[in-house]
Amino acid sequence: MTTPAAPAASHVSTRCVDPADRVDFWEEYNRKALVGLTCSPYSEQGLLASQTNVQLHDLRLADIAGNEHVIERTPRTCRALPKDSVFATLLTAGQAVFFHAGGCLSVRAGDLVLYDTRQSYLFGFPSTMRQLLVDIPSRTFSEHCAAGGVATPLLFGGESATEGALVSTLRSVLTDWTAGRGSGDAVSTEATVLDLVRSLAAPRVDGQSPAPARPSQLMVAKEYVAHHLCDPRLCAEHVADAVGVSTRHLSRIFATTGVSPSRYILEQRLARAREQLTDPRSRHLTVADVAHQWGFASQAHFTRVFRDHFGHTPGDARPAPDPAALRPRRRG
Known part of the structure; x- marks a missing residue:
């Protein structure tokens, strides 16, 4: 079995891999393309998953789909395979549970979870799922989104009209860009994504005004x-x-x-x-x-x-x- 390297833009699927090798293939690809993790499938078919990664200037976007499975980033994995990023994961299909040191979040389609990859977590998907993920380097997140970082995973959904509108807009931007339909250049789109994430995170992390940053308001x-x-x-x-x-x-x-x-x-x-x-x-x-x-x-x-x-x-x-x-x- 050979595992592909992770270029700036790449796509893989486990369907073309022998069922016995799918988990190893998936873990190795994610270690190179996104983050080190362990994966456990819960289907008789084994792990059926696909992932598209796209570089957006200093950010990386991922469109991930799969059947029922669990991914985990344990304390041991965090030490062995360090990753200094904040992930913004928007579930577009299915449902999930997100376990972390402080508790558990129930995630529905349309919800967004913001979390620090330096902290351990477990993401479980009991049915077919799809998610859009933004990999934001911690330094970039501190400079453009929230200076305090993300001490505890945060869940965003429909708590308010403003929050719902921000998440919906972020979903549209990410969907268009990962599908190759995005308008504008990578730098301006990156600024829009960071503006939207900041508008969601800053009120909870830094106590700033919930109004979105100017480039994303329109x-x-x-x-x-x-x-x-x-x-x-x-x-x-x-x-x-x-x-x-x-x-x-x-x-x-x-x-x-x-x-x-x-x-x-x-x-x-x-x-x-x-x-x-x-x-x-x-x-x-x-x-x-x-x-x-x-x-x-x-x-x-x-x-x-x-x-x-x-x-x-x-x-x-x-x-x-x-x-x-x-x-x-x-x-x-």
Whole structure:
């Protein structure tokens, strides 16, 4: 059995490895690419796992998927294979338990765990899982996220609208970058990731303001809008609460886009509604259905703002019916 070296960007899977060698293969690859650990599978199929590692300037991102298993970094492993980093692990599928010296965290899909790799831990996955991981060198974390480091593992989920919006935005950034769809260069994306992690960690570690750092505020606001367009109650005030700023400050954030927060929400709703109206697969939906789905108070209001924005009515946006579907059938 040969174990591949870990280049700046790499992908491996245990499926191509003999079942008897999968655990050794996985542990050796992770020792080179990410962190030293021990792994115990709990499936009759053995360990079925894959990992993609991508370098993001000084950070390393990992997209990891697998069946039920446990990974552990024991005190002995910490001494034998030192790793001076803070990991931000965002579970995107499945569930997990995270044991550490101070207790146990129950982790659900959508939650993020922040922990120091110099401390021992056990991460258990009782079912199929997937996670996005950010490897942040401890010095970088202290300089850009929280000077106090992470003394105890921290769990972030939906405790507040602001926290949920930050985690959701971080997930979008990491998903796009690990899938090769990321926009922008590595340095600017790294700054965004560190801003988002800082916005989550700093209030708990250093007691700083929970407001996100400036480079990520607009991204968080847009992410929150995208996930709440269907809610007719969505407004600038709700977005400001999610970002953790005042409505006046939110307007300053959106000034770079040339539109107000309220106008941005309206334009996003109109764009999504028009996209659905022009989709032949949505032909069964009425204009009123589409208006309701994208948060408009009434069909009349939707028709008026749609015409003002696009220059034609919602009905005009619908694709012409298929001539073949209108042709009468011949009777045999």
